[in-house]
Amino acid sequence: MPTADTIVALSTPAGESAIAVIRLSGPACADIGRAVTGRTKPLRRRFAHFASYRDLAGTIVDDCVITYYADGQSFTGEAMLEIAPHGNPLIVHKIMTDLLARGCRPAEPGEFTRTAFLNGKMDLSQAEAVSDLIRARSDRSLEAAQRQLHGSVGRKMSELTERLLGVMAQLEAYIDFPEEDLPGEDQAGPARELRQLISDMEELIETQRYAALLHEGIKTLIVGEPNVGKSSLINALTGSERSIVSEIPGTTRDYISAFLMIGPWRIEVLDTAGLHEAGNAIEKIGIDHTIEQSETADFFLLVLDATAPSPTLPDALVQRMRSDNTIVIVNKTDLPEARDHKTFLPGFRQVRTALPDGTGLNELRTQWLAAIDAGLKRPQEDGVVVNARHAASLGRAVEALRMASDKLGKGEHTELVAAELRDAVGFIGEVVGRVDNERMLDSLFKQFCIGK
Numbered sequence: 001m002p003t004a005d006t007i008v009a010l011s012t013p014a015g016e017s018a019i020a021v022i023r024l025s026g027p028a029c030a031d032i033g034r035a036v037t038g039r040t041k042p043l044r045r046r047f048a049h050f051a052s053y054r055d056l057a058g059t060i061v062d063d064c065v066i067t068y069y070a071d072g073q074s075f076t077g078e079a080m081l082e083i084a085p086h087g088n089p090l091i092v093h094k095i096m097t098d099l100l101a102r103g104c105r106p107a108e109p110g111e112f113t114r115t116a117f118l119n120g121k122m123d124l125s126q127a128e129a130v131s132d133l134i135r136a137r138s139d140r141s142l143e144a145a146q147r148q149l150h151g152s153v154g155r156k157m158s159e160l161t162e163r164l165l166g167v168m169a170q171l172e173a174y175i176d177f178p179e180e181d182l183p184g185e186d187q188a189g190p191a192r193e194l195r196q197l198i199s200d201m202e203e204l205i206e207t208q209r210y211a212a213l214l215h216e217g218i219k220t221l222i223v224g225e226p227n228v229g230k231s232s233l234i235n236a237l238t239g240s241e242r243s244i245v246s247e248i249p250g251t252t253r254d255y256i257s258a259f260l261m262i263g264p265w266r267i268e269v270l271d272t273a274g275l276h277e278a279g280n281a282i283e284k285i286g287i288d289h290t291i292e293q294s295e296t297a298d299f300f301l302l303v304l305d306a307t308a309p310s311p312t313l314p315d316a317l318v319q320r321m322r323s324d325n326t327i328v329i330v331n332k333t334d335l336p337e338a339r340d341h342k343t344f345l346p347g348f349r350q351v352r353t354a355l356p357d358g359t360g361l362n363e364l365r366t367q368w369l370a371a372i373d374a375g376l377k378r379p380q381e382d383g384v385v386v387n388a389r390h391a392a393s394l395g396r397a398v399e400a401l402r403m404a405s406d407k408l409g410k411g412e413h414t415e416l417v418a419a420e421l422r423d424a425v426g427f428i429g430e431v432v433g434r435v436d437n438e439r440m441l442d443s444l445f446k447q448f449c450i451g452k
């Protein structure tokens with residue numbers, strides 16, 4: 001439902017800039033466009049007008065570029081106006097105040113996109129992609145948001161719905177002939193397709209984890225015994241003095257985090273307190289924190305001191321480290337007493353470093369990128385990645401499909417199976433914010449015989 005209000009917001013960040021963009025959406029846009037430019041005729045559609053903005057008192061506030069979009073030809077689907085004055089906060093304030101005096105209402109967060117969704121300009125997954133796109137902090141995250149904005153999730157949901165409707169159509173045929181039992185071989189087709197749908201949807205749900213990694217960053221824990229060079233490593237990677245480095249073991253007491261990029265990936269890296277079995281009370285708290293952090297970590301950099309014996313690490317931590325999510329870093333290889341730790345965690349990637357002069361850092365970045373590329377659960381071939389909300393709806397759909405499959409297997413009445421399938425269609429529809437009953441009917445009746 002289009003709102004009767006005309007909403008207004010500053011669409012560029014507050015502060016000084018070359019230009020600012022003030023955006024309006026709603027029925028008053030045409031009139032406001034005419035009034036503020038002092039014209040008698042309506043503004044040309046989708047045309048950048050260079051004009052002086054006049055406030056209600058007739059005073060020129062600034063020279064602006066003003067673009068008018070007519071109903072149905074804009075992002076929101078309503079009439080819109082984009083006013084671009086110079087990016088001076090004082091000018092922006094004057095124009096905003098004037099627009100409010102002319103009856104506009106300040107837009108709520110996300111209201112332009114919400115209006116676009118309500119006017120059918122995009123589905124819900126595309127609306128979500130708008131915010132992902134704006135927040136994307138890595139190439140991969142940006143790519144995923146762009147794909148979603150172009151409707152990848154919506155298309156995937158249509159494909160799943162289509163397949164589900166196919167199964168329903170096959171089953172519905174039998175509802176019309178209840179006196180005829182469903183022959184075994186006819187049941188096998190829908191049953192097989194249902195199982196395939198369940199497994200495809202489960203795979204899609206799995207990509208949720210990938211989406212979280214894309215948007216929040218790959219959480220990487222730097223762990224190891226005290227004094228091995230963990231803080232030196234986070235500093236070398238971020239090129240800053242993020243963490244205190246000293247020759248005193250137990251320097252880092254609590255974890256410290258920073259963001260960095262490895263190839264196209266956004267990484268959240270955490271420096272942790274040294275793991276020391278016979279530690280004091282404070283060290284023990286630090287170790288508990290590290291173990292707690294490891295529960296949600298995606299990746300580990302395990303640092304060893306090349307001059308020291310191989311470490312013994314807490315079981316709770318070791319259990320989470322695998323050859324595909326951990327790189328062993330043998331540090332301090334510049335020291336004469338350095339030795340190799342080849343037999344430590346065989347099969348794990350190992351990189352030798354000397355951090356004061358940066359030796360091995362490039363090799364670490366290369367190995368790290370290779371490990372991420374090899375180890376992460378990738379999205380399906382078409383690159384569709386679902387978010388937590390999509391995954392929750394798909395999860396409910398899978399549950400309904402399982403019930404349907406179960407009922408079909410037990411030979412229960414086809415009506416009962418179809419009811420579960422209809423629920424599943426509804427849950428899939430939630431992902432894009434609508435259930436397209438019209439299409440469902442089209443698809444169903446298309447498969448009926450002529451004359452029925």
Ligand SMILES: Nc1nc2c(ncn2[C@@H]2O[C@H](COP(=O)(O)OP(=O)(O)OP(=O)(O)O)[C@@H](O)[C@H]2O)c(=O)[nH]1
Nearest residue numbers: 226227228229230231232246250251252274332355
């Ligand atoms: N020779 C040499 N010294 C290093 C190297 N890396 C770190 N160090 C030194 O080792 C000491 C400990 O480094 P840190 O980075 O503080 O070690 P840490 O693992 O964070 O130690 P804790 O926070 O106490 O657990 C410092 O004196 C560093 O300068 C290296 O590659 N070679």
Ligand SMILES: [Mg+2]
Nearest residue numbers: 230231251252
């Ligand atoms: Mg430290």
